[in-house]
Amino acid sequence: MPSMDPQTGFTECAWRDPYLLAVGGETDQEEWVSGIYLAQLTASTSGAQSYIIFVVRDETRPSDYL
Numbered sequence: 001m002p003s004m005d006p007q008t009g010f011t012e013c014a015w016r017d018p019y020l021l022a023v024g025g026e027t028d029q030e031e032w033v034s035g036i037y038l039a040q041l042t043a044s045t046s047g048a049q050s051y052i053i054f055v056v057r058d059e060t061r062p063s064d065y066l
Contacts, residue, residue: 034058 002011034056042049 032056034061 002013004011037054037056039052039054040049041052
């Protein structure tokens with residue numbers, strides 16, 4: 001169960017084994033463009049569906065903004 005830090009008010013979930021999605025490939029055509037993506041998830045047994053938003057970032061690309 002997540003616990004809240006009484007000083008900051010932040011809650012830390014401390015999730016284990018998050019799902020990591022590899023976005024790089026052997027060629028430039030297989031790489032994903034950095035940006036914000038919307039994915040539809042479908043459970044294989046029940047067929048229940050949900051949407052998630054995730055970010056692909058390029059840590060090597062300089063940026064003028066933070």
